Amino acid sequence: MLKAILEILNFSVMLAENGQKGIELVKNSSVDLIICDVLMPEVDGFEFIDIIRKKDKKVKVIISTGGGRIDDSTYLTAVNELGADDIIQKPFTIEVIEDLINELLN
Numbered sequence: 001m002l003k004a005i006l007e008i009l010n011f012s013v014m015l016a017e018n019g020q021k022g023i024e025l026v027k028n029s030s031v032d033l034i035i036c037d038v039l040m041p042e043v044d045g046f047e048f049i050d051i052i053r054k055k056d057k058k059v060k061v062i063i064s065t066g067g068g069r070i071d072d073s074t075y076l077t078a079v080n081e082l083g084a085d086d087i088i089q090k091p092f093t094i095e096v097i098e099d100l101i102n103e104l105l106n
Helices: 001-010 019-027 043-055 071-082 092-103
Strands: 033-037 060-065 088-091
Touching: 001 092, 019 033, 019 043, 019 071, 033 043, 033 092, 043 071, 060 092, 071 088, 088 092
Parallel strands: 033 060, 060 088
Antiparallel strands: none
16 A cells, blocks of 8 residues: 555655565665565564664655554654654555655655
8 A cells, every 4th residue: 555655646666575675675776765664574673774774874764553652652762763764653644644755855
């Protein structure tokens, strides 16, 4: 669903089936924005961001989560400590994604 939303908003999208493949994609490509889940096979979202930030501190990173509350201080502390730019809770609408991306990239 997220891929479809981003394509409607005219973004080029690369997908990775797990955190490790995501790391490989980012290492071999130039990206402006990464949206990753907290829970991913092989490499979780927090480890993923830590690895990505070592490669590129400028890329914008949004964590997507389906569990918990995004105002939970545990999530917010972890996101901030790892250098994510924002966190979004599923389910979300095209308008929410568009507003968040515009805020981060402009």
